[in-house]
Amino acid sequence: MKVHRDINNLPAFKNAAVTIGTFDGVHTGHLQVIHQLKKEAEINNGESVIITFDPHPRMVLSRNQNRPSIQLLTTLSEKTELIARENVDHLVVVPFTLEFSNQTAEEYISDFLVKKFNPTTIIIGYDHRFGNNRTGDYRLLEKYQKEFNYVVKEIPEHVLNHITISSTKIRTSLQKGDLETAKECLGYDYFFEGEVVDGNKLGRTIGYPTANLEIKNKNKLIPENGIYAVTLEIGGYTQNDGSAFAPQSSHKGMMSIGVRPTIEDNRRTIEVNIFDFSNDIYGKIVRVYVKYFLRNEEKFATMEQLKNQIYRDEIKSRNLLK
Numbered sequence: 544m545k546v547h548r549d550i551n552n553l554p555a556f557k558n559a560a561v562t563i564g565t566f567d568g569v570h571t572g573h574l575q576v577i578h579q580l581k582k583e584a585e586i587n588n589g590e591s592v593i594i595t596f597d598p599h600p601r602m603v604l605s606r607n608q609n610r611p612s613i614q615l616l617t618t619l620s621e622k623t624e625l626i627a628r629e630n631v632d633h634l635v636v637v638p639f640t641l642e643f644s645n646q647t648a649e650e651y652i653s654d655f656l657v658k659k660f661n662p663t664t665i666i667i668g669y670d671h672r673f674g675n676n677r678t679g680d681y682r683l684l685e686k687y688q689k690e691f692n693y694v695v696k697e698i699p700e701h702v703l704n705h706i707t708i709s710s711t712k713i714r715t716s717l718q719k720g721d722l723e724t725a726k727e728c729l730g731y732d733y734f735f736e737g738e739v740v741d742g743n744k745l746g747r748t749i750g751y752p753t754a755n756l757e758i759k760n761k762n763k764l765i766p767e768n769g770i771y772a773v774t775l776e777i778g779g780y781t782q783n784d785g786s787a788f789a790p791q792s793s794h795k796g797m798m799s800i801g802v803r804p805t806i807e808d809n810r811r812t813i814e815v816n817i818f819d820f821s822n823d824i825y826g827k828i829v830r831v832y833v834k835y836f837l838r839n840e841e842k843f844a845t846m847e848q849l850k851n852q853i854y855r856d857e858i859k860s861r862n863l864l865k
């Protein structure tokens with residue numbers, strides 16, 4: 544898959560089948576659209592093209608500055624990785640700016656879609672809106688089919704409902720530790736990445752060193768506080784803009800997300816104890832696959848009691864991850 548980030552420097556696409564969307568999470572609902580896109584491209588012996596926006600349009604258009612920042616299931620690089628797995632030919636990442644959003648719907652069709660992609664087929668949700676004040680829709684695209692020599696195809700309501708329901712379901716499931724439902728909708732184990740940073744150096748004193756993870760992307764959704772059994776990969780980014788994670792080794796472990804009431808730290812931390820492992824990995828990137836929710840975090844009277852509980856967590860995790 545080729546990824547394009549400069550929309551003024553795009554190749555000439557061949558008989559392109561094009562679809563437009565945010566594809567947050569690239570979940571099973573999105574895969575239906577991607578499969579339809581690939582089928583259309585095949586029929587016309589052409590290339591499949593996904594157009595997506597970065598940052599998320601809602602981050603640019605949202606007027607209320609006090610609104611909590613949106614929680615996304617995937618960062619751009621994760622989304623890119625997941626779409627690449629589907630063997631789409633091109634992913635075009637359009638920098639979403641106010642200027643871009645202010646194009647009229649007609650300009651969006653003629654200057655953006657037609658001029659830059661020369662599409663054979665455009666696949667679009669029945670309720671998709673574009674252009675300033677959201678005046679462009681499926682009907683308008685239909686109106687210009689002949690003039691610009693493309694065919695527009697609709698993603699029907701039931702498919703889109705499924706996509707919306709899936710996204711919401713995944714978010715709420717992750718926010719209450721229901722990983723089974725999240726996985727069912729996503730089609731994969733939810734994952735996130737963080738850099739290993741310094742903690743309080745207490746972990747090693749109770750026999751459970753924990754790599755403390757700092758999440759760079761503030762919009763990435765982090766699951767509900769609690770203790771989890773996880774698998775993880777240790778690695779790094781191939782580019783220093785935080786894109787393209789490259790794993791170097793895979794491991795099993797357990798994770799604590801929360802405020803650690805026992806040590807009254809109050810900051811929210813994310814930390815993993817890696818099984819059968821003893822290397823120094825400060826500064827490395829860890830990708831955690833969140834597998835099983837074990838329990839809520841608890842306040843223990845002593846560190847000894849906490850240690851005993853973590854031992855029980857380890858036994859349980861090792862069993863679940865077998």
Ligand SMILES: Cc1cc2nc3c(=O)[nH]c(=O)nc-3n(C[C@H](O)[C@H](O)[C@H](O)COP(=O)(O)O)c2cc1C
Nearest residue numbers: 742743744745746753797799803804805816840841
């Ligand atoms: C599997 C696991 C379970 C944990 N459960 C709790 C808990 O229930 N309550 C709590 O206060 N801290 C819990 N912790 C966090 C520990 O308090 C923390 O790892 C320890 O204080 C070391 O912190 P440090 O890495 O900053 O040195 C847990 C950690 C792990 C790895």
Ligand SMILES: Nc1ncnc2c1ncn2[C@@H]1O[C@H](COP(=O)(O)OP(=O)(O)O)[C@@H](O)[C@H]1O
Nearest residue numbers: 742743744746747752753754817821823824825
């Ligand atoms: N099994 C392990 N799991 C997690 N981290 C480990 C492990 N073995 C060694 N380490 C290293 O030890 C560090 C964690 O030790 P810890 O005493 O908890 O210190 P900190 O409070 O800085 O996290 C990790 O960042 C990592 O570099």
